[in-house]
């Protein structure tokens with residue numbers, strides 16, 4: 001299973017609202033497998049298809065980073081049914097390397113999607129899992145975590161990222 005290239009800040013695919021997955025075919029199954037591999041190799045606790053340059057509504061989440069098979073979640077067309085509370089924690093992103101910032105997120109979420117068999121799944125999550133769901137669902141809506149920061153902070157980070165891009 002190949003490890004895919006993770007696209008970085010500045011790539012337009014990260015700013016685009018991803019398309020729903022209409023059919024779970026071989027292409028989607030292969031994408032999901034490769035995304036899990038890529039997430040574990042990074043290593044990361046979550047990955048969204050736009051991060052591997054595929055504008056589809058598919059996310060992978062694994063708080064154990066490959067240590068506990070039961071922790072692996074692959075969710076097709078995920079959406080929030082409910083969000084509640086508030087939590088502020090430091091967050092980073094494989095597509096925005098080197099940046100860690102405190103981000104305000106809902107403390108609890110209820111997420112619905114389907115698994116790779118097309119079966120409906122709902123997850124009630126809090127803490128880190130809720131945060132990862134929010135982060136990855138933001139990705140498929142074309143939103144990066146730095147968009148949740150104050151305008152001043154955002155401008156400073158974007159300047160820094162642009163400079164790094166120019167530097168190579």
Ligand SMILES: [Zn+2]
Pocket residue numbers: 092093094095135139
């Ligand atoms: Zn991310």
